[in-house]
Amino acid sequence: MQSKPRREMNPDYMWDLTPIFKDIEAWKAAYELAEREVQALDTLPGTLAYSEQHLKEGLDKIFSAQEKVERVYAYAFLAKSSDNGDHASQDMEARAIRLLVALETATAFVNPEILSIPAEMLEQWLKWDGLKTYRHLISDIMRSGSHTLDARGERLLAMLGDVAQTPGATFDMFESVDMRFPDVHDESGKAVPLTHGGFTVFRESRSQAVRREAFEVYFAGYGNYIHTLASIYGGSVKLNCFNARAREFSGACEAALFGNNVPVSLYDGLIESVHAALPTMRRYLNLRRHALGLDELHLYDLYAPMVEDVDYPMPYENARALVLEALKPLGEEYQALLNRAFEEKWIDVYENQGKSTGAFSMGVYGVHPYVMLNFAGKLDDAFTLAHELGHSMHSYFSDRDQDYANHDYRIFVAEVASTVNEVLLTKYLLKREKDEKRRAYILNHFLEGFRTTVFRQTLFAEFERKAHELYQSGTPLTAQNLNALYHELNALYYDGATIDTFADVEWARIPHFYRAFYVYQYATGFSSAVAIASRILETGRADHYLSFLSTGGSDYPIEELKLAGVDLTRPETVMQAMKVFKDTLDELEEILMKS
DSSP states (O other): OOOOGGSSSOGGOOOOOTTTTTSHHHHHHHHHHHHHHHHHHGOOOTTTTHEEEEHHHHHHHHHHHHHHHHHHHHHHHHHHHHHOOHHHOOOOOOOHHHHHHHHHTTTTTHHHHHHHSHHHHHHHHTTGGGGGGGHHHHHHHHOOOGOOOOOOHHHHHHHHHHHHTTTHHHHHHIIIIIIOOOOOOOOOEEEEEEHHHHHHHTTTTTTTTHHHHHHHHHHEEEEHHHHHHHHHHHHHHHHHHHHHHHHTSSSHHHHHHTTOOOOOOHHHEEEEEEEHHHHHHHHHHHHHHHHTTTOBBBBBGGSSOOOOOOOOOHHHHHHHHHHHHHHHGGGGHHHHHHHHHHHTTTEESSSOOTTTTEEEEEOTTSSOOEEOOOOOSSSSHHHHHHHHHHHHHHHHHHHHOGGGOOOOHHHHHHHHHHHHHHHHHHHHHHHOOOOOOHHHHHHHHHHHHHIIIIIIIHHHHHHHHHHOOOOOOTTHHHHHHHHHHHHHHHHHBBTTTTOGGGGGGGGGGGGGGSSTOTTTTHHHHHHHHHHHHHHHHHHSOOOHHHHHHHHHHSSHHHHHHHHTTTTTTHHHHHHHHHHHHHHHHHHHHHHHOOO
């Protein structure tokens, strides 16, 4: 069905952006003020090291300008997301992006200048209450001192920054623009075009022949250019290793994890803990084979629905009520904020012409968060609503309890709050659902979260670790070597399935590999969320969790999670999540093995 133009949508289900700016004229005035503050930052270079008072005043001016610029950008981004075809919104966003770039350029001097201050003097300055707001920020900059080069070296690395984008940019252009695939056949035997988006649909087909052809044709597309793709990815690995050596890290993994103050032992410990759970994954794969009625399970069977379609209609009002009920364990204050989100129009609910696809949450400091949905009336949409509200509540609590300089939480913990809500919704549905078919549907949804977010992302993390180690040990990153490594990991993680060699090239389609050592955070975030949700339901208390939500970026992510009872430096967190995976599998196995 054709979606409506934005102007014809019911405003009751559209977000209200007036708390950010009353109208476009107010936005323009705010833009001009923000632009003047950014331009005024040109007077700061060379002044921060004069005294603790100068340092405070300089940082105050920088963060004042940043807060104004980000609010200007948020309004433009949200307006354009709700209708990407609106020319006024397009213009606002383009201007806001230029202002963000100007801000980044104007503040590039800050870290080197702070590091130029003698450490002993800076430590004395930090005892002054006037710098209390910036203690974590400055301490973090000081922590990087041993990996920071002199001014000339930093300038050279900065100059390399644009060039370093080449592998990722080349991959994006090749995959998104230049790649083409032959047609494949749908369930009726009709020839249809194969695209990246279509592949994700075909792999869920109930016809194994359709799934197999889609996989073979799709991966053959990458296989045709696998030597070129290996060269592109190899270039990315080489750049990562170069930067690590230049900054005197032991390796690219340590360099990538340093920003979040995460030890390499945590990364390796995640891989070890997931390896220990692989026998349970083998059981899950065997259950999938049985449920699909197959003699052999192939990699192209991993996304096919295990459970027959279940009629689970979910109008928006029902989803709203369901989410409120499911999240009651988080307490009255959390409930009150959820009601505010619904009543005060923080949420843009339905699809309209020109609206961005998918869903997201965006915090706006000093206002409140916003949520974009494209609600279609399915159970998955209720999970999406819970997920995005988790992000929003994380933003709300952090914005409320932290000053602007410390409000923004890091990517490492970004998916924790959203996944906690999904787990609580899953547990609530299972507690009240008696129909075995529906229970199986919910259980399978939960298990697929584990498979795709913990096991699959850890496989990716291990591939990245080993690919960089291969290069550092002097082994060429040829297509043959990378294919062999990926085949070996597929055989390990999907033991019990048939590992078709045409899937050996799958590594070549993963865009996250061009942001090295990033994907492991999906697995740690999911595991942390499972542990937190379990603790809340067992103890009936959510106060420790709400304390975590309030920390923003005021500490390192590992320390923040400890407030919620999660210590990722110990294996128990991931092991506990793996136990939940096993217990969930036990119940689904009991239901499906009857058939």
